[in-house]
Amino acid sequence: MTATAAAPGPAQVEMPKDPSRGRQIIRDILGGSVVISILAVVVGLVVGAILIAVTDPGVQAASGYFFDRPGATFAALGDSVGGAYSSLFQGAIYDFGRPDFLSGIAPLMNTLDLATPLILGGLGLALGFRIGLFNIGGQGQTLVGGAVAGWVAWSFPLPFPWGLILSIVAGIVGGAVAGGVVGLLKARTGASEVIVTIMLNYIVFYFISLLLRTPGALQAAGTINPKSPSPPDSARVPDLFGAQFSVTWMFVIAIAATVFFWWLMSRSSLGFKFRAVGENPAAARTAGIGVDSMYIWGMVLSGALVGLVGVNQVLAFTVGGFGSGFDAGIGFNAITVALLGRSRPLGVFLAGLLFGALNSGGYVMQAANDIPIDIVLVVQSIVVLFIAAPPLVRVLFGLPRPGTAPRRRAKAPKAVEAE
Amino acid sequence: MTTVAGIPGAVALEKLDTRSWKTPVALGVFALGAVVLFLGLPRDGQADFQFSQSGDFFSIPDLIFTATPVCIGLAFACVLLAAGSFALVWFKRLTPLWYIGIFAALFLVGFLAWAAAGLRPLPLTGLLLGSVSLSIPLVFGSLGGVIGERTGVVNVAIEGQLLGGAFTAALVSSVTGSFTAGLFAAAVAGVLIALILGVFAITYIVEQVVVGVVVNVLVLGLTNFGYSTILTVDPEHLNRSATLPALPIPLLSQIPVIGPALFDQSIIVYVAYVAVPAVWYALFRTKWGLRARSVGEHPEAADTVGINVNRTRYLNLVIAGAIVGFGGAYFTIGSVGSFSQNMTGGQGFIALAAVIFGRWDPVRAAMAALLFGFATNLQNSLGILGSPVPSEFLLMLPYLVTVFAVAGLVGRSQAPAADGKPYIK
Amino acid sequence: MKLELRGITKRFGPLVANDAISLTVEPGEIHCLLGENGAGKSTLMNVLYGLYPADDGEVLLDGEVQHFKSPGDAMRAGIGMVHQHFMLIPVFTVAENVILGHEQTKPGGRLDLGAARQQVREISQRFGFDLDPDALIESLPVGVQQRVEIIKALSRDAKVLIFDEPTAVLTPQETEDLMRIMRQLRDQGAAIVFITHKLQEVRDVADRITVIRLGKVVGEALPTASNAELASMMVGRAVALEVEKGPSHPTDAALVVSGLRVADPHDQIVVRDVSFTVHGGEVLAIAGVQGNGQTELTQALVGLQPKVTGSITLDGDELVGRSVRQVLDAGVGYVPEDRSSDGLVGGFTIAENLMLDRSSGGPFVKAGSLQLKVLGDFAQQKVQEFDIRALGSSEFAGQLSGGNQQKVVLARELSRDLKLLVAAQPTRGLDVGSIEFVHKRIIAARDAGIPVVVVSTELDEVTQLADRVAVMFRGAIVGIVPADTPRETLGLMMAGEMPGGVKAA
């Protein structure tokens, strides 16, 4: 984790040319934010290790005769936890069992591939959080974006790259509309975006399920399964480093989206207004910023970024057509990614990479060591919780309080006044 | 104080002419829907509403009628009522709640008749029974949510508490063979999750929604992991509990239609019947409730009269956790006896919606929960009859209703003033 | 009960808010605490009341050392407090607020609201209040809310009563009433601490006076001391509070408000058929006790109120129905009443706050992109010009003191081409130096020919700044009078009475 990922909310405004910025980074490092991020990951892994050990039959057996042969217990512990985490590493970064470097590095490429939708979704949700909008609708927006992208891809077959570009744009528009509806409802009627986005997740899911088994809608011709046709090759996102590695050009788009997010939020007029509304809607309104229209545009852009997740799932990740579950829980995981990244572009990017690595390694851990992949969820949530509560980590590890100026609030998407 | 200069007194301020068209527009949309469905896509045949089932105290004959004319009549009535609502707003009057209620009832009867036309009898008892069953966990979840938010803590972790309660109830009651132990364990699980929420949200002032979302992931991960590594090792003994027996209440359970649905249920359901008024009473009539609400409205003020804000919040969160966890037991030992992964499937979020829909009032929130249960069960009932509506459409119905309700009827509702705000001295 | 504070010290980080303060209050005495904004008065009282732990020193009651961990402890020991910001729960009734924290219950845990109502009635009777125990707090005027605070304290048999700036929100008549009640309480043997900035009140009611400056006791005084003596003790130097202001040179009517009505979210009318005219180059002050519609009036002027009827024209252009953006673009500068919640984004830097209301278009935005260089230079210049005391223009506005925050708001608003300046409570909570600065700037704007509307609850400020004064009461304008109208008359007008023979302006 870098300082950006770890810096608390309000103290972090992207203005690198500012003299205070450098000071801020140093203060953060000295204040232990980076250390805290690392320690939070450690806590997560330790809790994971405990769960692995406790449920491991070998350890259970050995602990039965712990007092006779404590060594056996520790050996079993080492076997189970060590084996699991070495699988995790080999599945996420580099596989030493492979003959050459290129195939050894394949897990890292897979990590990048899995991180791609998390980064895109994380950025989308983070955008909302920065405006004070709790967009829980990642699932719905992904589904709409992906379905629209897929539909355009096979309905308007154009030569490469035009088919692809058209489909990507369609996916972005789809996500934007799905998000925009929420913004519109919030702005016009005051409906809570938390509730509306959650409800839309279900509505969209069932709606797409219906379309997927309606011939002539999204269902592939000549099949009876609720599955879409596969998009033509000309609308597929090409591999980034050849067929050998799973990572696609969507990863480059994710990088571009991260840069765009940075520019938008710290360099553009619109982002300025977004941030003003997120930090203090009353003051923004008083200063003539249309809070309601910021909510609408914020949700549009948030949905647009999440729509790219759908594009990734439909045009890059799945090979054939898609079923109604193609969001694959990314809409929800992106919430934790955005939170872990503190809604900052670089933070979200790195958080996405971390989660991508945990997921990629998790598959191998499950295949090789029979450890349910759900352990990854546990580790992820613990990391996020602890990073959000630095004082708790300090207490746990007996760290001193940083000697910086008092901060008004813990990080939060919405302003929480300490007075 | 004398008032001169022609200025009227302060308390009786007059009102400005402001009209809200939300209600008439919402009614209009539904009325239009009725016209399109009932007139545009008429369905032939008889609709048969079945009131009694075998074993009732006395039996009421089925209500059988030809669907089309009745539906057309009802569509016409809906249009009239919607127009009436427009007129009321035009004349600067509010559309009363009972008016909306009548509209909803007419629309619903019409819809049921339309959907069931020419099919098998629609058993109203079953419709009601299923609605109650599906709404019970939502009732508990929303009660917990109301208590939490009334004291200023937004509890997004209801989902996790329900899931945790479901898991522990199944495990403990399978192992011990005791329902009491299972229910107790479920409540304890809810409390533990509440404490995690408390530590992070209250003590370490992490944004409450953040904690809630993450705690949900944590509980999902833990229960999935526990399911794969513990429950499935020996499901016969670790994940196969008996289910709570139905305890028919004498006489009451024999009332036609509602008796079997409401009074031939298991203990969890009766607890819900008691819990709703009890929570309402406790919140609005007791010392505990006064203090809890004061902490949720204005914690500084509560502090200055000697109420320990954070302790009050912890206490209420724990009580709420116990309620929600207990409700989670319904998923397993209250209905099917075994746990499966992620079996709450987002019900906690629906409960959260019920809290807001019910405007932070336990009784209204329970009503909202019942409405969700009803909408969900409509899908069951009509699906079984083989009605023409696609099942996915009916499945999304409760969520659509929520969006309509939140956008059209609730809108900018007033949450407790300090809801979601940590208290920092 | 005799109250003694010995050597109380309270720090907030590096800031020493109370520095070894000692104070004694005898039973049957009204003891006044006097001091500038931020001198540490409220902090001292909060320590006494158990809200803050003291870093050093002790509190004694009747000679016994107390260890208050919470306000509950203080209350049980017989201390009652009427807070500067009311500590009442708006959605509760009077009776509920009064019993909160020491509730009586009936069997079944049921709240005994009947007893609470009875108590409210009894105490009301004793002091001649007319109070409905079942009224919701949010529906009551501030003056009445304060009485609820008093009843709250008395219902707990408080022997030591603290009043923290109780008169700031009252009309002169209500203030009179409060003074009567305080004397009555004193005569019944209560020890009273009374905090205020208003020297007149101090001399009216106090038995003894302690002055605090920068967290330290700087001396005691008797009620016979003169205003000038007290003021110089408070500020630490001789003060001349008059603003230098030449005669106004009004030009044409610029702002014309007629028949303006504003309704709040519950559709209650809060501004009632208000009409007035402001000419270029003059200051119209809107006086009145807080909560009589001034806030809503100023918000309506800049388009912040959704439910408005009537007409507001600026140089002939209608403003009603326009968005805030359009109103600001029409040349309206606005200093909102609550700077920290409406004027500034605390998490933004000073520079960012300086461009807050020019966030689209020039000079700070070109082609949708922020011009950070332009903004940086601009901010640098304004920080100097307005003497904003900060580490630099990239300091966060939320970390500035109130006075400096206000300077940021003023700098922002005054650096646009204005056709109208609306300033609501421009000096609330500021120290003398800052007040002087703000006043100068406002007068400078007037002298530049800009029409100015100033809203203030402080009569001093009103009389100093205004060329004409409009007094508001319950949403309506009682009258518009010249700035030299006697204070007593203005006071009566603030209570809704238009004394005969007052000439309108």
Added chain:
Amino acid sequence: SQAPSTSSTSSATQTTASNFLPCMISDSGGFNDHSFNELGYNGLVQAAKDLGVSQKSAQSKTDADYANNINAMLNQNCNLIITVGFLLADATKAAAQKNPKTDFAIIDDNSIDLPNVRPIVFDTAEAAFLGGYAAASYSKTGVVGTYGGMQIPTVTIYMDGFYDGVQYYNQQKGKNVQVVGWNEKTQKGSFTGGFDNNTAALTTAQGVLNQNVDVVMPVGGPIYQAAASAIKSSGKAVALIGVDADVYYTDSSVQNILLTSVEKGIQQATEAVIKDSAAGKFSKTPYVGTLKNDGVGIAPFHNFAGKVDPNLQSELDTIKAGIIAGSITVATPSAPKS
């Protein structure tokens, strides 16, 4: 049922002569679904035991897991990878194309035509037809019910067969037994929305029971358990028809209400495919389970043997022969195309 976690830890210390490694990946139902994942898994375990080799398995939670799990298995050097469910078809196809040396088999999908992929499919409608006939024959109320987990072909094929079986009974006997919960012509009916034994499954079961049915066939993994709960708490004499396995043996708690089961021989088919592959006899020819090859079938009546019409068994045998001979056709849009 066997838990997956007891399987492969011994693989590090392999003692068997053969290095053949069969692997399996579930769909999002997981290996404890009391349905095709579990039966496939049992087949894997049994085959590995018979062959004396170890095996590996991984469960999928979401659509994103399929390809990743297959890749993880490929990294484990599996010789045969069996994927369970049509949802895994694309991922299987892609992996098979990239890894021509690895054998693949996919259960319930017949869409892949590659030399190293063997589809395993079942014409369950044939067996369900028998179930429907038996249900109609047993019913005294004249109403029988069925409902599914989700409206997908592998589920509705059961319901189609059941429906047809009831119609055939009506036609043969001149009766009018009705089916609730599914209409073959409109392809509309009742679904619990998933393959979990949960409250939705329970209320759906209750809804079906409220239609005065006395035989019910829930199709979709563990949702039959909810039906069993509903039957028990209703106090009515309703008989259950199990699906996939002979539920009489897999779940002793429902023996007393179990009329029969419509069997789908996933376990046997899986075992056979694994053994073929281990013996080097892998072929791409789809395995299609039918009544004819006993790949599908109807279980004995067990406890209900005395309660059904004494002639029922022989009638069923005749019908079975008719279906095998083609004189009775079971028409379903969901039949596997071979």
